[in-house]
Amino acid sequence: MKILSVNCGSSSLKFQAYEMPEEKVLIQGLFERIGIDGSCYTITINGEKTTKEVDLPDHQVAVDYLTKELLENKVVSSLDEIEGVGHRVVAGGDQFDRTTVINDEVLQAIDALSKLAPLHNPAAVIGIKAFQKAIPNAIATAVFDTAFHQTMPKENYLYPVPMNWYTEYAVRRYGAHGTSHQYISERVNEILGRKDTKVITCHVGNGGSISAVLNGKCINTSMGFTPNAGIMMGSRSGDIDVTLATYMMEQTGMSPKEIDHALNKESGLLAVSGISSDARDIEAGINEGNENCKLAQKMYVNRIRDYIAKYYVELGGCDAIVFTAGLGENSILTRKQIMNALAPLGVVLDEKANEIRGVEALVSAKDSSIPCYVIPTDEEVMIARDTYALAK
Ligand code: ADP
Numbered sequence: 001m002k003i004l005s006v007n008c009g010s011s012s013l014k015f016q017a018y019e020m021p022e023e024k025v026l027i028q029g030l031f032e033r034i035g036i037d038g039s040c041y042t043i044t045i046n047g048e049k050t051t052k053e054v055d056l057p058d059h060q061v062a063v064d065y066l067t068k069e070l071l072e073n074k075v076v077s078s079l080d081e082i083e084g085v086g087h088r089v090v091a092g093g094d095q096f097d098r099t100t101v102i103n104d105e106v107l108q109a110i111d112a113l114s115k116l117a118p119l120h121n122p123a124a125v126i127g128i129k130a131f132q133k134a135i136p137n138a139i140a141t142a143v144f145d146t147a148f149h150q151t152m153p154k155e156n157y158l159y160p161v162p163m164n165w166y167t168e169y170a171v172r173r174y175g176a177h178g179t180s181h182q183y184i185s186e187r188v189n190e191i192l193g194r195k196d197t198k199v200i201t202c203h204v205g206n207g208g209s210i211s212a213v214l215n216g217k218c219i220n221t222s223m224g225f226t227p228n229a230g231i232m233m234g235s236r237s238g239d240i241d242v243t244l245a246t247y248m249m250e251q252t253g254m255s256p257k258e259i260d261h262a263l264n265k266e267s268g269l270l271a272v273s274g275i276s277s278d279a280r281d282i283e284a285g286i287n288e289g290n291e292n293c294k295l296a297q298k299m300y301v302n303r304i305r306d307y308i309a310k311y312y313v314e315l316g317g318c319d320a321i322v323f324t325a326g327l328g329e330n331s332i333l334t335r336k337q338i339m340n341a342l343a344p345l346g347v348v349l350d351e352k353a354n355e356i357r358g359v360e361a362l363v364s365a366k367d368s369s370i371p372c373y374v375i376p377t378d379e380e381v382m383i384a385r386d387t388y389a390l391a392k
Contacts (some may be wrong), residue, residue, distance in 0.1 A: 001084070002026070003086065008059060012030065014028075026045075045073050070242075091143070093170070094170070100142050110142060139387075146176065160339060180379050181221070182218075185201050197213075198213075201324070205325030257302065278308065283331070317383065322372075323373070335374070346369025347372065349368075350364055359374070359376065
């Protein structure tokens with residue numbers, strides 16, 4: 001069965017076509033700068049990548065090019081062969097705790113949840129509609145970034161704030177990157193050969209979050225009502241004293257929008273290093289002796305350490321720590337510093353084993369109290385798996 005896995009951003013569309021259940025990738029591609037000058041798309045098939053510069057005024061036009069490529073590259077002989085299209089949706093609120101077949105009601109609910117993800121859910125809605133038009137016979141599913149975190153107990157998802165904020169305004173912890181946390185926690189359980197596990201999953205990229213996963217179910221996660229909670233990130237502050245926001249508004253006359261921008265786009269590694277939000281630039285800065293980069297890296301690592309330690313206690317121990325995403329998969333330095341910072345828990349780094357990027361590996365030493373793994377994430381295959389299960 002052929003399944004499409006789709007991730008729509010406000011100006012982009014990423015997709016992969018799979019043969020399921022084999023999980024064989026047939027074709028993948030990325031449409032960029034949709035609705036902006038200089039739009040283009042890249043298609044990769046049999047390891048060969050081609051880029052085409054085309055006018056992409058909206059997502060519908062991108063989907064039309066996509067279906068044309070599927071036919072021209074003989075991925076399908078007719079679009080009816082695509083039996084399921086799975087869409088990544090950022091915010092599922094507390095209505096959606098699993099992947100759901102999209103009907104009119106579900107589509108309306110996703111649209112209404114745009115208040116929780118104003119940049120992302122509207123793009124998903126546009127993408128869903130465009131595919132419904134182009135491939136009307138395929139079932140469409142919504143795979144929510146927040147669904148995996150819906151198993152958190154109330155004491156972990158509630159904030160100690162006036163309760164009508166929760167009951168009337170839906171203010172609570174939702175988390176993010178759920179599909180990735182689920183993928184790596186399931187994979188590490190396969191490696192460990194059991195399901196009754198205590199796992200700490202670290203999705204550390206430009207954005208980042210840490211989760212505590214007990215017996216395959218998320219019990220806590222570091223992102224909150226929005227993605228600007230938890231660890232320090234590329235350009236996000238992560239956890240701060242929230243009163244900083246109102247104080248700075250009073251001191252400077254900044255608007256809520258400007259504060260939001262400062263905390264999401266001008267903070268984190270970027271703010272402290274003064275040079276970049278990108279971990280590669282920070283590492284280069286450290287190698288050149290840049291003190292601000294060293295400080296940024298120290299703050300960054302300490303905050304990840306703190307969450308892992310907190311979840312270790314909350315889980316009552318830990319069977320595995322897993323690193324994934326841009327830094328988790330590729331930053332040898334960041335992994336090394338995090339693992340060394342966890343020495344009080346008995347974590348021991350295997351310096352040589354840690355010298356890897358982008359591949360699955362055990363990176364802790366034999367005598368480490370907790371095995372630490374790198375597992376490259378694969379959100380697309382999770383979307384395809386769920387969609388296949390529902391299409392079947
Ligand atoms: P996003 O949250 O945008 O999906 P990614 O998961 O792609 O982010 O992660 C991007 C981050 O990963 C960047 O900070 C980048 O510097 C970092 N990264 C990627 N490759 C490396 C590398 N080889 N060494 C260190 N950091 C890396």
